[in-house]
Amino acid sequence: MKTLLAIIVLLPFLGFLLNGLFRKHGTYKSVARLACTTILSSFIASAIVFGMLSQGTTAETVKYFDFINTDSIKIPFAFQIDHLSAMFLLIITGIGFLIHLYSSAYMKDEEPQHYARYFAYLNLFIFSMLLLVLGANYIIMFIGWEGVGLCSYLLIGFWFKNDNFNYAAKKAFIMNRIGDLGFLLAIFWLIARLGNANYADVFANVHNLSQTDITAITLLLFVGAMGKSAQIPLYTWLPDAMAGPTPVSALIHAATMVTAGIYMIARSNVLYSAAEFTQHIVVIVGLTTALFSATIAIKQNDIKKVLAYSTVSQLGYMFLGLGVGAYTGAVFHVMTHAFFKALLFLGAGSVIHAMHHEQDIRKMGGLKKYLPITHITFLLGCIAISGIPPFSGFFSKDEILAAAYEKNPVYWGLGVAGAAMTAFYMFRLYATTFLGKFRGTQDQEHHLHESPAAMTIPLIVLAVLSVIGGFVGVPEVLGGKHLLGEYLSTVIIPEPHHALAHNTEYMLMGISVAVATIAILFAVSHYSKKPQLEDATGLGKVLENKWYVDELYNTFIVNPLNALGGFFKNIVEKSGIDGFVNGIGRFVNYLSRQIRLVQSGQVGGYILMMVVSVVIILFIWIHDGEIYKFLVTKLF
Amino acid sequence: MIPVLLILFPLVSGLLSFFIKDEKTAKIWASFSSLATVVVALIAALSPADLSFDAAWLPTLGSRFSLGMDGMSKMLTLLTAISFPLVFFSTYKNSYTNSNSFYGLLLLTQAGLMGVFLSTDALLFYFFWELALIPVYFLCSIWGGEKRIAVTFKFFIYTFIGSLMMLAGIIYLYTQTTDASFALKSFYNLHLSISQQAVGFWLFFVAFAIKMPIFPFHTWQPDAYEQSPTAVTMILSGVMVKMGIYAVIRWLVPVFPAAVSEYGNLVIILSVIGMLYASLIAIRQDDVKRLIAYSSIAHIGLMCAAIFVKNNIGLEGTMIQMFNHGINVIGLWIVADAVEKQTGTRKISELGGLAQKAPTLAILLVVMALANIALPLTNAFIGEFLMFNGLFQYNMVIAAVAGVSIILAAVYTLNMIQRVFYGNTVSLTANAMESNGYVQTTLIILVIVVIALGIYPQPLLQLTKGVLLH
């Protein structure tokens, strides 16, 4: 197991090193082959590990070396392989491989050097992500956590000549850093209380922590998750992150990295189950994010922005699930979401590729007949995300909503409202893009073409997974077995058995499916015929401008900090501290200029001064006793 | 005997260097003699036991020429030894007028630094402290930039006031010892009242705070870094600021335990204010060198705070961070110098798009910059992680406030990368090229050290393991 895990992790790293160091010497073929092979091998190894675990091999922790080992703290560099991490391994390497394959065709326009750079970054990302899910303590997780943040930064800013992309990359990194600070503080808190941050030790010692400790630690961890998984208030980086190449958006900003926060909380479910207050916060933040970003998605016109806000919204659902204690449901949704959202992004990529990097859906339309495979797979993705049975999204979303209902029907109601919006904006997107008439230029229409096989094969695979992926978690009420739940039961404390009556559950499902269907029908009928999308007004304009949140942040956080920096730099530093220091210099200078006047050059004057001084010294010498007494009594 | 060699090698080769006529010979002489020092320092670092040396020096005063070498000294002498050849190598293509004196003075500085890190006698310590500083005055005032005279003057006033206060403190302690000795041991054995400790504490602290520097004693630093020739800047920020931190650990905290408990909180708050203050200023800096200078102030603030929390975890972090910060900041200076050499400017606003012209340099800079913001798997992460841990165990709120500097560090560092290296080329960078092989080789060595120590920091941690607060 030790070597197997090392292989899984190190292969992508090897790919990164080789492609990165020899980026000037590789051809398109060699680079793509190397990158894809390493990930594929990693995937096969992961599948073996996954199989071993489902055959009954017990979870284990393997230690490689001492990362930090001092008298006061010991942090091993160790991996923990259990059912949860094995499942994430599969998702990461599996979808990772498909996206590598897709990229090999999608990125062909780049120069060979940059092509190699792209794959190097992508491999490094897989490596960091694997570290994140395999780490046996929070520090190793943090290493992967920051590593994926770095790769995300590098990949968003992949086209570094464009300054807007660079700003987006920087924004992503800094927003993530804000979350990371929370994560770090949580680690410090754990170390201060328990002396280390190994999962096993932490979870075994939960009862030794006070309630305040648990609440604070879980809240701080959640701040980290907010940053990485783009929750309110740290979500604004994710839509901007769409500046990166589309496959990157699919892999990092939809399928894997942004779900790291969910992984973290699911991993720490022991802690979270003990912190009721935090769970409330998680629910509130998750639900608000889900609704808030869904409203924004309704009015976006950039194909990737719609998907981005949809991702934020779906992540909100996952947090809702975590908050109500449906850890399995959240992880389940991570999996199905990875399938259909990767599919949707890759489909969008295929569209963008065909449209020569045009992303505005107002200039698309009627692409159905030009891109048949993309169209079908995209449609399947849309249905899956809208939660129509028996597609995968239905099962996972239903599980979360049922758990929410159990906790509080209001949560459920809001969740269904969000689901309706999801269905609406997805089909608005679908209808404007694929139905109706083409609205672009003739030149564009002339060049429309279906993408090459390297791009369509991942689409088809993901479409199949999106359709059937839900069957690993069929709820009991529908006569199924929750395979995933059983699989994860060793890691995640089983949730209390569903107390809902079967009829209630049928009713809940019925309502959510019905609402989604109505939304879909409305969206399709409304948008498929329209020749042109009109400009938004009123509330629509506010939505189109994302509730002006970016402007708000700029006005209230960024600009004041900048001004403060300027104030320190120009006023405090120059006039304050330097003024004081230079003031001392000037004062000494002035004093010496005054004292210099005493040196008149007249010999007589010097002699007179000498005589006077001698007289004074004699006087003091004779009367020193009295002078001392006088000084002590009168002055002090 | 090894500790003496560490001082003797640079001292003798520095003095000899003044007699070399030709520039090239002077460079080669300096490089090779500094490499010889590295060998000695490595031997010392690898030897398991503590080394020491003792000989009569000024018997009438009770001062002895006594050197001691524990883990921390080994690490810092190693840093001193390594950084000089790196500096010489990376600036190999720079030419200086009177280069023999330039290299001679640098080597004398090295001798002084070695002495500071080795002496266990206060008077000897003071002697080396000045030996390290005085050549720097000359280096700045002769080879510096346009405003060099004014800046050197400011630097001199600051450090000299500090030195005098320290001398006063040393003499004060000397009069309090029972055996009329300057030895570190006798200082440790002093039994001073609270008010006596307070006097000594502030005399020493101001001296060391100026050297580190800690807010608000720092304003000499950005000017000095900006105006000095880059080789000197590297030494100043890479090694010389460690004098202050080292001195606090060795000469301040153990000697005045009561005063440290009394004023430690104040010092920590001051350091944390300094961290945020310097980070905010760094965000608004337009000059690459000044930006690095302020970033360095922020990092040093954390190290100072982590000493005064008085728990071992913070101290362990500070000790390895001294080494790591030295390596990282030298790397940043090399890049800054390379950029200036290629484009003729240090103004961030006038640069852009260098990554297209110099991709290798860009990659190396990005790695060094990531180390500067303490990304995991770079060396700085280990140190900062431990230091923040120490700070957190001391006071959660202070640690959280100090943590904001992690975010600010990302802001200014990424700003710099973006505006210098990314985007489209501008007129000044249109004809830029990759920097020369010496610069690249040095940077690659540094990058390897950064990552190696980031993944496996045990050697450093082991080296400083035994050195704990007395």
Added chain:
Amino acid sequence: MPIQYYIILSMVIFCIGIAGVLTRRNTIIIFMCIELMLNAVNLLLVAFSKMHYAASLNAPNHATVGSEGQLFVFFIMVVAAAEVSVGLAIIVMMFRNTHSVDANFLNRLKN
């Protein structure tokens, strides 16, 4: 003769010397005033030497008592002679340059 007479005499001579140095501008006169002060000290030294010798007549080994004072007198005379030779040389040089022996002209080192 009581020692007070000597002290008062030498104080008077010394003060005349000081007053002369302070008030006169002619370098030669200043020089003579300095000699006056030196000689006042000489007088005092000899007087005290004699006094100590006389006071210790009954003590054993009294032969050398007070001789240090007289030794110093010789020292001072030698120094004074050296000083006169150097000083007069300076004054001669000064006279050649400025055609004056006024001490107030000696402010060329100012500035």
